Amino acid sequence: FLIRTTEPTSIEHRMLLLPFVALVVSYPWTRGVVGSKGFIGVRGNDLYLVPPTEGSVKVGTSDLLSTFSTQEVAMAAQESHLNSLASTLSSQQAMNSALQCRAKGNGLDIAMRIPTKGARSWEYFEINNSSYLVVANYFNDSSTQIDSQLLKWDKNMNQLLPFQFIRTFGAIDWEHFVIDGTHFLVVANYLNGSTNNVESEVFKWDGDSFISFQLIPTKAANDWEYFEIDGTSFLAVASRYIGSTKRNNSEIFKWNGIRFESVQHLATTSACSWKHFTIEDTHFLAVANSQNDTTYLIDSEIFKWNGVQFVSFQLIPTAGAFDWEHFEIDGGHYLVVANYFADTTYQTSSEVFKWNGANFVSTQLIPTQGAYALEHFEIEGTHFLAVANYRSSTTRQIASEVFRWDELNSKFESFQLFATNGASDWLHYEIDRIHYLAVANYRTDESWLTDSAIYTWNGACFL
Numbered sequence: 312f313l314i315r316t317t318e319p320t321s322i323e324h325r326m327l328l329l330p331f332v333a334l335v336v337s338y339p340w341t342r343g344v345v346g347s348k349g350f351i352g353v354r355g356n357d358l359y360l361v362p363p364t365e366g367s368v369k370v371g372t373s374d375l376l377s378t379f380s381t382q383e384v385a386m387a388a389q390e391s392h393l394n395s396l397a398s399t400l401s402s403q404q405a406m407n408s409a410l411q412c413r414a415k416g417n418g419l420d421i422a423m424r425i426p427t428k429g430a431r432s433w434e435y436f437e438i439n440n441s442s443y444l445v446v447a448n449y450f451n452d453s454s455t456q457i458d459s460q461l462l463k464w465d466k467n468m469n470q471l472l473p474f475q476f477i478r479t480f481g482a483i484d485w486e487h488f489v490i491d492g493t494h495f496l497v498v499a500n501y502l503n504g505s506t507n508n509v510e511s512e513v514f515k516w517d518g519d520s521f522i523s524f525q526l527i528p529t530k531a532a533n534d535w536e537y538f539e540i541d542g543t544s545f546l547a548v549a550s551r552y553i554g555s556t557k558r559n560n561s562e563i564f565k566w567n568g569i570r571f572e573s574v575q576h577l578a579t580t581s582a583c584s585w586k587h588f589t590i591e592d593t594h595f596l597a598v599a600n601s602q603n604d605t606t607y608l609i610d611s612e613i614f615k616w617n618g619v620q621f622v623s624f625q626l627i628p629t630a631g632a633f634d635w636e637h638f639e640i641d642g643g644h645y646l647v648v649a650n651y652f653a654d655t656t657y658q659t660s661s662e663v664f665k666w667n668g669a670n671f672v673s674t675q676l677i678p679t680q681g682a683y684a685l686e687h688f689e690i691e692g693t694h695f696l697a698v699a700n701y702r703s704s705t706t707r708q709i710a711s712e713v714f715r716w717d718e719l720n721s722k723f724e725s726f727q728l729f730a731t732n733g734a735s736d737w738l739h740y741e742i743d744r745i746h747y748l749a750v751a752n753y754r755t756d757e758s759w760l761t762d763s764a765i766y767t768w769n770g771a772c773f774l
Contacts, residue, residue: 412772428450428457429451430448430752431735433749433751435749442464443461444461445485459485461473481502481503484532486535487537493515499533509529510528511526511529511535511548512524527548529548531553532548536586538594547561549584549598558603574620581600581603586634586635597637598612599629599633599648601632602631602652611632612627625671629648629650633651645674647661647677650679650682657704659679660679680700683701697737706756707732713727748768
């Protein structure tokens with residue numbers, strides 16, 4: 312049998328669970344969830360309530376919800392493969408969170424829903440005081456050879472309007488950067504028909520729109536990261552896998568004054584993303600390695616710039632790592648990894664690490680479900696971390712979550728839930744002192760044609 316708690320189990324917590332464990336072993340439970348007032352057992356496709364002083368009782372959803380929290384019942388439904396119930400309860404969690412938010416703030420509703428086609432990520436940037444958002448569209452239910460969309464903020468209408476469509480091939484990521492006053496966009500093209508050997512493309516702003524500037528040969532490009540070292544511009548591409556092998560070197564390109572040229576290959580294993588950061592003028596690159604040929608439980612790696620190239624600095628055990636996020640709080644440097652899959656379950660914690668002066672050490676586990684991406688942001692001195700939960704073991708229609716930093720205990724705590732469909736990215740941005748949070752909804756269980764959403768901060772939470 313499997314027992315999963317909804318919170319980390321301290322010694323006191325484990326003592327509290329002993330009566331439930333004693334009861335469980337006398338029944339043929341295959342899965343289950345320890346709730347606040349008993350054990351929700353799973354046998355076949357049915358849920359059973361096992362109170363501390365009674366035998367097992369087959370129960371309905373309404374009975375469970377009168378005893379347990381919505382989150383606890385949703386977890387049990389996912390374990391029992393009751394897809395419809397799990398999806399409904401997940402939506403109910405998010406709805407309850409939204410209702411609580413509306414009561415706290417000024418009642419603003421969702422700012423906008425954007426029709427997208429397998430949206431994998433968002434990128435925000437500004438040119439000449441105009442605000443733009445670009446979405447990476449991956450698949451339209453029939454082809455990866457589709458347009459990604461650039462949107463422009465209309466200040467008079469207070470909404471995003473279509474500005475430019477750009478042909479992409481299984482687009483995963485966009486990265487905006489500026490070199491010598493010129494604006495660029497680079498797209499990570501992942502798949503063209505049946506091949507991952509597809510060129511990614513750099514686009515240049517010509518004053519009116521983005522035009523093709525440079526094609527870069529890539530293999531299963533999953534992410535671009537732009538950074539500068541001593542005034543020199545670099546691009547790092549994270550490459551996943553080709554064919555049956557998951558080992559696929561990722562590559563670093565350097566701006567030579569005219570275009571980007573390859574300068575270094577780094578050994579990576581199904582790399583999903585890069586994160587560049589600096590600590591006391593030292594440059595680092597963290598790669599999220601997602602899997603090798605046999606397991607998702609592999610090391611991700613931090614590389615350090617030695618003045619000439621990047622060299623290995625620290626290995627960190629991860630579980631299907633998909634993304635890294637770096638930020639500072641009160642002078643401390645933090646890294647968070649989004650863990651997607653642990654070989655047998657998507658119910659795997661993502662992990663927070665803190666710099667101790669020599670390397671990064673673990674400080675907190677955050678409960679996530681098939682986590683794809685992370686976004687750190689700050690509002691009026693308060694730190695937040697948004698997690699894009701892509702899927703559970705049974706459905707992609709689950710809640711994603713925003714966590715808030717608890718200064719007293721120096722850790723993140725749950726803050727707000729959102730109903731999402733295979734969430735693959737979060738992006739925080741600000742226009743005219745208003746905070747927005749955009750989610751890229753990659754797909755439902757049935758289709759890649761699903762709306763992504765942009766939420767507005769109402770002074771207390773996002774709606």
